[in-house]
Amino acid sequence: MIRKIEKADYPRMKEIWTSAVEHTHDFLKREDFEYYQAQLPFYFEQVTLWGFEEEGVLVGFIGTAGDSLEMLFIHNDCRGKGVGRKLVTYGIANLQVSKVDVNEQNAQAVGFYKHMGFRTTGRSECDGQGKAYPILHMSL
Structure with a gap:
């Protein structure tokens, strides 16, 4: 299920971001990882956020600004299961996303x-x- 993100979701989103980035961004220096992680609340406030829930648990999210997909993060345990495809497809069809x-x-x-x-x-x-x-x- 795709739903609008609320501020109460931010702690879970930080967990998702951490899990995703630790498994996909091996090129990031540790100090940069920590810098970006500390900036997450600010980044979340700059975009419109939508999340994907599986069995009532948030497992991935997108952030959009205008026609740009600004962020897509899927918890590592859920990667490769179509969550990213569903979120991006939703963004294209419903949020006019055309750039990333x-x-x-x-x-x-x-x-x-x-x-x-x-x-x-x-x-x-x-x-x-x-x-x-x-x-x-x-x-x-």
Whole structure:
């Protein structure tokens, strides 16, 4: 089930983010992981959030701003089970999502977005925080 996220979900979302990033972002320096983790409440406030529940437990979420998918995180225990596909499909169909930025070094995510129909339209050497993590800009 996909539902709107509430502030009460933030602790669970932090768990999901941590689980996802620890298993997919092996290129992140530890201090950068800790920096981004500490920024999560701020980041959550900057986007519209939707979550996917399985048996009443939040297991993944997306954050959108305008037509951009700003975040997609799935708890590692639920990766590969279609949760990300369902959330992105929901974003495209209901939230007019047509763009996403993705860490170039996260090959699984790049492949996933390509499979979902996104194509690379540009590249930046640094992420939105100015850190040296190349970003691919993708659009439908």
